[in-house]
Amino acid sequence: MTITTRICYTIIVQMNKQAQYKTDLCLGGDVMRGRGHHAGRAARKRRQKRESAVQSVSMCHQLPYVRLMKFLHQRGFTSTPLQPALFADTGRGLQALRGIKPGQLVLSLPESCLLTTSTVLHSYLGQYIKSWKPRLSPLVALCVFLVCERHLGEASDWFPYIDVLPAAYTCPAYFADDVVAALPSGARRRALEQREAVREIHSSHRDFFRSLQPILSRPADEVLTYEALRWAWCSVNTRSVFMSHPSNHSLCGQDVYALAPFLDLLNHRPDVQVEASFNDVTRCYEIRSVCGTPRYRQAFINYGSHDSQRLMLEYGFVAPCNPNSVVYVEADLLCDVLRGDGGLDQKIKFLKENNFLHNLTVSSDGPSWRLMTALRLLSLPQTLYNLWKAVLLGQVLCEEREAWSVRTARTLCQRLLQESRAALDKISGLLGRSDQRVREQLHVVESLRQEERCILGSCLEALEGPPGQSGELLSCQPDVDEAR
Template sequence: MRARGHRAGRAARKRRQKQEGVVQSVSLCHQPQYVKLMKFLHQRGFTSTPLQPANFIDTGRGLQALKTIKPGQLIISLPESCLLTTSTVLHSYLGPYIKSWKPRLSPLLALCVFLVCERHRGEASDWFPYIDVLPTSYTCPAYFTDGVMAVLPTGVQRRAAEQREAVRQIHSLNQNFFRSLQPILSQPVDEVLTYEALRWAWCSVNTRSVFMSHPSNDFLFGQNDYALAPFLDLLNHRPDVQVKASFNDATRCYEIRSVSGTLRHQQAFINYCCHDSQRLMQEYGFVAPNNPNSVVYVDTDLLCDVVRGDSSLHQKIKFLRENDFLHNLTLSSEGPGWRLMTAVRLLSLPQALYLQWKAVLLGQVVCDAREEWSVQTVKTLCQRLRQDTHTALDKISHLLRLCDLSVREQLHVVKSLRQEERCILGSCLEALEGTSRQPDELLSCQPDVDAVS
C-alpha cells in the first residue's frame, strides 16, 4: 500500500498551473442561457463543434477546445440561417417599414433597429436566445464618460469623441423613422428607441459582426457587409493567431478554420486583423496583451510644439501635409517609425534648402549633424509622451478609487492602453539613447530654431 502524498495547497496548485501554462477556465455550457442558445442554433441547422463556451481567468468569456484541434481543422461552420443580416431584417416585421422609407436607411441602422426591437420583445423574439447572451454594455468609446475620455491619448480622445458623436447623430437624425415604428411597439417609441438602446445595438454590431458581402438591393443604401454570428462571436482575438474565416458559398455556411491548431482545454482564438491597441480599443473595446502591432502615435500639435521656435515651421508643416506626411507618425519599442523620422529630418532643414525638402521625403539622407538633431527631437517627443502617460496613469488610479463598476471597467481598458504605451516609450527611449549625442554638440546645426522644448 502506497503512502499518501502531501496534499498541495491552493497557492502551490496555482503556481504549478502557471508554470505549466494551464489557463484556468469554467465551462458555461450548462448555464440556462447557453443551453437555450445552442438549442436555438441546432434548430437552425448548426451541428456539433469542438468548442464550448467558457469563462477564462485572463480574457473572460470565450470558446474552449473540447479536444485538440489540428492545424487546418474546421472549428466552426455556422449555417446562413443562423446569421443575423440585413436580409434577416428585410424579411422580418420591420421589412415593410424599411422598404417604404425614404431616404433609404443604412444597413447598419437597419440592424441596430432590429436588435433594439427584438430586445424590446423579450422572450417573444425569435432571436431572444442570442440577444440574451449579448453584453448589456460595452467598453468602447461610445460608452465612455467624460472622465474616461479625459485620460485617453490626444489622438484617441479625438477619435473617441467622433465615435460618440456619430452614434448621437444616428439617433437624432432618424427620429421620424423611429416614430413610424410605433404600430409594432408595445410601449411609446421614445421609451424603446432611446439613445442608450441604439448605442447598445450600434456597439453590438460594430464589435461583434463578421465581414460578409451581400448583394445590393433597392431598400438600403451604403456599405452592406455586416453579419452577426451567434456562438462564433464568442471567439476572442489574439494577435499571434492565424485562422481562415469566410462565408462558403458552396456550403452556405460561415466557416472558421484553424491554421495552427489549439490544444485540448485551451482557449481557441481568432485574429481580427493586424490592429494596434488603439484601434482595438476604439473598435472593439479591449486591449490585447503582447500585441506586436502596437505603436504610440505622435500628434501633429505635439510635433509643432516641440519645434515651435522654427521660423519656417508653418511652411514645413504645410509641405508635409500636402505630401500626406502628417499621419501614422509612430514610435515603437524598436524606435521611431520611418515616417516620423523622415518628417523630423525635413524639419531639421533650413528654409534656404527648400529645394531639398522633396528629396528628403523620398529618402535622401541628411548630414550627420542634422541627423543628430532629428534624433534629439524624437527623443524629446518620446519624453513628452511618456510624461503625459505617467500623468494619465496617476489620474486613472485616482478615478478607480471613486467610480462605480461600469466606469471602472472602462478605466481598466484605458489603463491597459496607457501601461502598454509606457512600456513602448521606455523601450523607444532606450533605443534612442544609443544614437544620440549631447545637445551642446548640436547647436551649430539646428534649423531656424530659437528654442526647442
C-alpha cells in the same frame, strides 16, 4: 460584471490557488527526494496541464447558453469542438473540448444562423424599411432590429442570441467624460467622434423610429432611445463578421455586416492565425485553424493586425503582448515641441500636402520611418527648400541634421512619457471613486496607457545609441537662426 460572473471568477481564483498549493507540495517533494532536473521538468509539465484545466469554468450548462445552442441547432448548426467558458484572463470565450489540429475546421455556422440585413428585411420591420425615404443604411437597419428584438424579450425569435449579448460595452461610445479625458490626444479625438456619430444616427432617424409605433408596445421614444441604439451600434460594430451581400435597393451604402451567434464568443489574440470567410458552396461561415489549439485551451481568432488604439476604439479592449502596438505622435505635439522655428508653418503645410502628417508613430524598436522622415524635413532651414522633396523620398541628411532629428524624437518620447505617467496617476485616483461601470472603462484605458509607457521607455533606450545612417548623406548647412 454579473453576480454569476463574479461567482465564477471566485471559483477560478480559488481553484488556481489550490492547484498552485498542490504544485508547490509536489515540487517540494521531488526536490526532497533528489529527482533533480528531469523531475522538475516533469513536475512543470504536470503543473502546466493542471493550470490549463482550472483557469476556466464551463458555461455550457447555464440556461442562456443551453437556449442559444438549442436555437442554433434548430437552424441547422451541428456539433463543434468548442464550448462556452469563462476564462480568468479574458472573461467569456470558447474552449476546445479536444485538440484542434492545424488546418482543421473549427466552426461552421449555417447562413440560417446569421443575422444579416436579409434577416431584417424579411421580418416585421421589412415593410417599414422598404417604404422609408431616405433609405436606411445596413448598419441602422441592423441596429433597429436588435433594439426591437430586445424590446420583445422572450417573445423574440432571436431572444436566445439577444440574451447572451453584453448588456453594455467598454467602447468609447460608452465612456464617461473622465475616461475620455484620460485617453491619448489622438484616441481622445476619435473617441469623441465615435460618440458623436452614434448620437447623430439617433437624432437623424427619430422620424423613422416613430413610424414603427404600430409594432411597439410602448412609445417609440421610450424604446428606441439613444442608450438602446448605442447598445445596438456597439453590438454590431464589435461583434459582426465581414460578409459581402448583394446590393439591395431598399438600403443605401455598402452591406458587409453579419452577426454570428456563438462564433462571436471567440476572442482575439494577435499571434493567432485562422482562415475565416463565408463558404458559397456550403453556405456557411467557416473558421479554420492555421496553428491548432490544445485540448481545454481557449480557442482564439484574429481580428486583424490592429494596434492597441484601434482595438480599444473598435472593440473596447487592449490585447496584451500585441506586436502591432505603437504610440502615435500627433501634429499638435510636433508643433508644440518645435514652436520656436520661424518656418514651421510652411514645413507643416508641406508635410500635410504630401500626406506625411498622419500615422507618425514610435514602437519599442524606435521611431517609425515616417516619423524620422518628417523630423528630417523639419530640421531643414527654409533656405534648403530644394531638398525637402528628396527628404520625403528617403534621403538621409548630413550628420548634424540627423543628430537633431534623433534628439527631437527623444524629446517627443519624453513628452509623451510624461503625459502617459500623468494619465496613469489620474486613472489611479479615478478608480477609487468610480462605480463598477466606469472602473471597467478605466481599466481598458489604463491598459492602453501602461502599454504606451513601456513602448516609450523602450524607444528611448533605442534612441540612446548613435543615429543609424544608410546611403550617401545629403550635404546641408545648419540654420544658425533656428531656435532649438
